[in-house]
Amino acid sequence: MRIGLVGYGHGGRHFHAPLLASLPGARFVGVVTLSAERRRLLAAEHPGVQAFDSLEALIAAGVDALVISTPLEGRAALVLAAIERGVAVVSDKPFAHDAAQAQALIDAAARRQVPLSVYMNRRWDSDFLTLRKLIDAGALGRVSRFESRVERYLPQAVGNASGGGFLRDLGSHLVDQALQLFGPVARVYAELQYAEQAPTCDYGFFLALSHANGVVSHLSGSCLQNCPGPRLRVSGSAGCYTVEGLDGQEDALVAGLSPYSEGERWGVEEHRRWGWFEQGEVRERVASERGDWPQFYKQWQAALHGQGPLPVSPAQALATTRILDAARLSAQRGQVLEMAGFPGPESI
Incomplete structure (x- = not known):
């Protein structure tokens, strides 16, 4: 190919x-x-x-x-x-x-x-894969709240986010992950932050998504946060899973490493970067699944050979885009928006 x-x-x-x-x-x-x-x-x-x-x-x-x-x-x-x-x-x-x-x-x-x-390569982040495994195994019980954030201090990025702001750029990953885990969204509420030097390009966002199955997702991102919060905090009836830092594949690629150069070491998280399972006084490390961004292209290659579905379908990408549209309109109006029938007659 x-x-x-x-x-x-x-x-x-x-x-x-x-x-x-x-x-x-x-x-x-x-x-x-x-x-x-x-x-x-x-x-x-x-x-x-x-x-x-x-x-x-x-x-x-x-x-x-x-x-x-x-x-x-x-x-x-x-x-x-x-x-x-x-x-x-x-x-x-x-x-x-x-x-x-x-x-x-x-x-x-x-x-x-x-x-x-x-x-949507972050479907294959180590923390997301680990969380999905915990949910599938029932280790967290019934999930009630999903908190997902990516916060950094990169003032040079203000005004440079693709799509007019960090909501559409970074937010696309966080919304896609929430949809993958918890399905369709019934209601959307959002808040956006703007800097004086870039009044039309948001540098920070907060989204509250009410999923049809009852789970609430709180998603946030910023490029002007000096003290980042946990990457993930997922609360369920049987316990809570938290992860502090970002998956390491981005840093590895920027450093000049690759799946070819690293082989079986690729995507493996050092144990100090593993997350925690907590319930009451119980607190224990959860071994992270191996991060696997190359899986996107492997699945894409297989799909083009007629050997499976596309790794991210157009319908899934459209669902994420609709929620991002609703989020921007919610922030403009200061209102919770119902996704049923959205988008409406108004131009977004």
């Missing part, structure tokens, strides 16, 4: 290229980037992978599938261009500016019968 990448910024360079280059049974053939500096980085980091001036030139060179990792502004046009040329495509997150744009891309892929998926 010949795979191409469009974009070699932070996301393309660190979150996609090393995984594509490590994917068994596939060849990472080219990258679209016009930046001379990024072309030098590509040549140094992936010798033999050719740089191209355009998506059309990369497709003409021969690819079976494309990954689009460019800023959200303009990304939809590139995804659509791949679809119209009959090439299977993965869109980076956030998937779209809003649900209408997401639906248009999904409809185009359906008309052309082109596989379309969205890169």
